[in-house]
Amino acid sequence: MNAIRKNVIQPIIDLWSLIVGLKVTGKYFCQRHVTVHYPRKIIPAELTDTFAGHIELIPSAKDPTIPKCISCMMCATNCPSNCIKVLKQKAPKVSPEQEKEWAEAEARGEKVKRPKAPKNPAKFSYDYSLCSLCGTCIENCPVSSLRFSHDIYIVATDRKELTMDLLARLARQAEAQAGKPADRAPGVLEQAAEAGQEASAKEA
Amino acid sequence: MTRYPNMEQVTGDFYTQNFEKGAREGSLILNMGPQHPSTHGVLRIILELDGEYILRCDPVLGYLHRMHEKMGESKTYRGFIPNMGRVDYGCPLPWNWAFVGAVEKLAGIEVPERAEYIRVITTEMNRITSHLLWWGAYILDLGAFTPIMYAFDEREWLLDLLQTPTGSRLTYSSFRVGGVGHDIDDKFIEGLKAFIPYFRSRLPMYKDLVTDNIILRKRVEDIGPMPLDMCRRYGATGPVIRGSGLAYDIRRAEPYGIYDRFDFEIPTQDTCCCMGRYKVRLAEFEQSLRILEQAVDQIPDGPIIMDKAPKPSWKPPKGEVYFAVEGARGKTSVYLVSDGTKSPYRVKLRAPGFSNLSLFAEAAQGTLLADAVAILGSLDLIIPEIDR
Amino acid sequence: MMDKLFAGVRIRCLEKADYDKTGQKWSVFLAPNTLLKAVARLNDDGWFLEDVCAVDSVEGFLVLYHFDHWQKSGRLSLKVLVPHDDPRVPSISGMYQGALWHERETHDFHGIVFEGHPNLIPLLLPAEADFHPLVKDAKSRLPLKDLMVLGEVVSCEESIQALFPEEAEEAAAEQGGEEAEAEAES
Ligand code: SF4
Ligand code: SF4
Numbered sequence: 001m002n003a004i005r006k007n008v009i010q011p012i013i014d015l016w017s018l019i020v021g022l023k024v025t026g027k028y029f030c031q032r033h034v035t036v037h038y039p040r041k042i043i044p045a046e047l048t049d050t051f052a053g054h055i056e057l058i059p060s061a062k063d064p065t066i067p068k069c070i071s072c073m074m075c076a077t078n079c080p081s082n083c084i085k086v087l088k089q090k091a092p093k094v095s096p097e098q099e100k101e102w103a104e105a106e107a108r109g110e111k112v113k114r115p116k117a118p119k120n121p122a123k124f125s126y127d128y129s130l131c132s133l134c135g136t137c138i139e140n141c142p143v144s145s146l147r148f149s150h151d152i153y154i155v156a157t158d159r160k161e162l163t164m165d166l167l168a169r170l171a172r173q174a175e176a177q178a179g180k181p182a183d184r185a186p187g188v189l190e191q192a193a194e195a196g197q198e199a200s201a202k203e204a
Numbered sequence: 205m206t207r208y209p210n211m212e213q214v215t216g217d218f219y220t221q222n223f224e225k226g227a228r229e230g231s232l233i234l235n236m237g238p239q240h241p242s243t244h245g246v247l248r249i250i251l252e253l254d255g256e257y258i259l260r261c262d263p264v265l266g267y268l269h270r271m272h273e274k275m276g277e278s279k280t281y282r283g284f285i286p287n288m289g290r291v292d293y294g295c296p297l298p299w300n301w302a303f304v305g306a307v308e309k310l311a312g313i314e315v316p317e318r319a320e321y322i323r324v325i326t327t328e329m330n331r332i333t334s335h336l337l338w339w340g341a342y343i344l345d346l347g348a349f350t351p352i353m354y355a356f357d358e359r360e361w362l363l364d365l366l367q368t369p370t371g372s373r374l375t376y377s378s379f380r381v382g383g384v385g386h387d388i389d390d391k392f393i394e395g396l397k398a399f400i401p402y403f404r405s406r407l408p409m410y411k412d413l414v415t416d417n418i419i420l421r422k423r424v425e426d427i428g429p430m431p432l433d434m435c436r437r438y439g440a441t442g443p444v445i446r447g448s449g450l451a452y453d454i455r456r457a458e459p460y461g462i463y464d465r466f467d468f469e470i471p472t473q474d475t476c477c478c479m480g481r482y483k484v485r486l487a488e489f490e491q492s493l494r495i496l497e498q499a500v501d502q503i504p505d506g507p508i509i510m511d512k513a514p515k516p517s518w519k520p521p522k523g524e525v526y527f528a529v530e531g532a533r534g535k536t537s538v539y540l541v542s543d544g545t546k547s548p549y550r551v552k553l554r555a556p557g558f559s560n561l562s563l564f565a566e567a568a569q570g571t572l573l574a575d576a577v578a579i580l581g582s583l584d585l586i587i588p589e590i591d592r
Numbered sequence: 593m594m595d596k597l598f599a600g601v602r603i604r605c606l607e608k609a610d611y612d613k614t615g616q617k618w619s620v621f622l623a624p625n626t627l628l629k630a631v632a633r634l635n636d637d638g639w640f641l642e643d644v645c646a647v648d649s650v651e652g653f654l655v656l657y658h659f660d661h662w663q664k665s666g667r668l669s670l671k672v673l674v675p676h677d678d679p680r681v682p683s684i685s686g687m688y689q690g691a692l693w694h695e696r697e698t699h700d701f702h703g704i705v706f707e708g709h710p711n712l713i714p715l716l717l718p719a720e721a722d723f724h725p726l727v728k729d730a731k732s733r734l735p736l737k738d739l740m741v742l743g744e745v746v747s748c749e750e751s752i753q754a755l756f757p758e759e760a761e762e763a764a765a766e767q768g769g770e771e772a773e774a775e776a777e778s
Contacts, residue, residue: 436638
């Protein structure tokens with residue numbers, strides 16, 4: 001009896017387990033497929049909207065090409081990976097005559113309003129290759145001028161391309177938005193092309 | 205031997221030479237890895253073989269060593285959290301929790317309710333994604349390709365959901381000292397509520413497709429016995445020890461966060477073999493789903509981070525602290541010594557995989573080479589965590 | 593319970609740690625030569641090893657062994673202080689094979705020599721590495737009293753007590769100071 005069980009019944013049960021498995025495979029073979037064939041198809045935008053990609057600047061309410069940023073350097077000093085570089089704007093040049101006039105006015109005891117440097121940054125460069133996407137910069141920005149972008153398609157063939165000029169990016173976004181209001185930020189390919197042009201222009 | 209004209213080229217490196225010293229006459233020394241698919245990337249194992257049988261083996265680590273502990277000594281407490289996402293890419297949220305938990309314990313910080321729930325929800329989801337990854341990869345190690353596709357179907361769904369509270373798909377570092385970094389919304393809750401029954405309905409399919417499959421069973425049943433005493437001597441934890449019949453889970457043994465509020469079981473198997481560990485992990489899917497269900501029902505509204513949460517330049521009080529959580533692979537803990545400055549004085553990361561893998565050399569002794577692959581996979585190794 | 597466990601082992605200092613603050617229930621200072629005896633007791637009592645690590649301080653390397661128990665809840669840390677110029681402790685890998693790797697790692701990071709270890713070669717660092725990355729330079733080393741406090745002391749030798757001068761008062765004063773500071777900051 002035991003021999004029959006071992007040599008006949010058990011192998012049949014065992015074989016049956018394979019058939020059960022094949023049935024599962026067969027069933028899923030006939031169903032719609034679940035993978036997305038990039039780049040012929042891309043995933044819906046709602047899935048990329050929660051993705052936290054590289055950081056980007058948020059435009060101010062007045063001018064879409066100027067960020068809210070006040071060049072306070074909080075982000076640059078707190079970044080654990082040192083990937084942000086902010087350059088403050090210099091105060092506008094004053095001619096010597098003007099300077100003299102003010103000095104005289106001050107000597108007379110009048111109040112002089114010297115022009116201050118604009119608050120928005122002159123340069124805002126960011127190295128994505130170092131960024132750990134920790135969000136420290138975003139959490140510590142006093143005027144909420146930073147956010148994560150939703151760009152999941154960013155590609156680069158060179159490490160240098162990952163150093164981005166966020167002000168230029170903001171300007172590009174503003175331009176794109178002005179051009180076609182209903183559209184999202186410039187497409188991946190256009191951006192890549194632009195970045196490539198920039199890089200080659202720099203080298204030349 | 206004289207067949208090799210240039211002997212210097214075939215003498216092997218330091219580790220091989222060191223290993224060869226104890227070799228028996230006529231045995232074969234074989235390097236498996238560091239680029240062997242079944243050693244998951246960058247683990248190398250030196251084997252001494254007699255035919256197909258393993259006489260002795262010695263894992264060689266360090267190919268992915270990044271010295272996180274040294275980095276911890278030069279970074280601020282806030283700046284070290286991203287590192288926790290990179291220690292174990294498969295299940296980073298327990299690592300997040302271990303580190304912020306240690307800091308919170310040290311400084312006596314209370315975490316808001318909602319943040320606690322978000323931590324539980326995301327960690328349990330992460331446990332499921334980690335086990336799914338293991339499940340697919342383990343079957344792949346054993347030679348079956350399709351199951352990983354099924355596993356990734358669910359895993360991708362979960363990753364899409366997890367993107368809301370963490371922002372990323374792999375190296376999560378969304379916990380903050382005093383709370384969490386991002387809130388969850390109704391859409392997330394809805395998505396999760398839809399996922400739970402769906403995943404439940406898929407579990408029988410897993411059983412039909414893989415667990416009952418006779419080929420798999422012949423490969424893993426009674427292979428790689430790890431009796432409890434052996435687990436104790438090596439300090440193994442997690443599914444490894446639960447697969448050896450001991451219901452030891454940090455969530456119960458040393459409750460942290462709000463885990464004492466949830467009703468769940470600790471699945472165990474007392475066969476001590478690879479199948480035991482396999483079944484424990486599959487049973488943990490169900491338990492994680494149960495915790496998730498309760499957590500989504502109970503989650504209160506409120507803040508997600510404490511008032512006046514620590515700034516990057518924050519300084520905790522002096523002292524030492526040890527904090528352990530249950531990761532997907534076992535006891536994940538952080539030992540922290542603070543000298544009261546902006547960055548830790550010493551951070552020690554206790555990786556569960558490290559202890560689990562150290563058991564491998566003994567468990568694999570005397571087995572067939574193919575079985576050693578089954579044992580190795582059943583430990584659920586994530587090499588970056590072991591090398592740190 | 594600890595007194596019974598370690599009866600007959602010469603302990604330099606036994607203290608009940610504050611679990612809510614440090615995550616440890618007991619902490620035991622030992623001399624290197626009594627370590628094996630104490631570990632043997634733990635082994636018989638069914639404790640398991642969590643990890644081995646070291647902390648660099650002014651007084652020397654503090655080698656830490658964290659143990660936990662499956663049934664009894666509680667973490668126990670054995671602490672062995674060894675001098676910088678001759679950091680030697682006996683290896684516990686005979687009883688706890690899990691320590692084999694932890695000790696190799698500690699040897700890598702701090703250069704501590706575990707006597708009797710069967711294979712004390714680099715584990716995580718490359719074989720040619722001739723440095724110990726976690727050894728601090730003399731300037732950044734801190735005394736132990738700045739790093740940890742003694743909890744509720746059960747028994748303690750003079751020499752260990754001396755490392756933590758007036759710990760209770762000082763700690764209280766410090767904490768008060770810090771709270772005030774925190775308030776001032778906010
Ligand atoms: S996300 Fe973190 S690493 Fe990246 S730029 Fe901001 S602060 Fe730096
Ligand atoms: S923290 Fe904000 S405001 Fe300050 S420099 Fe950075 S982006 Fe600008």
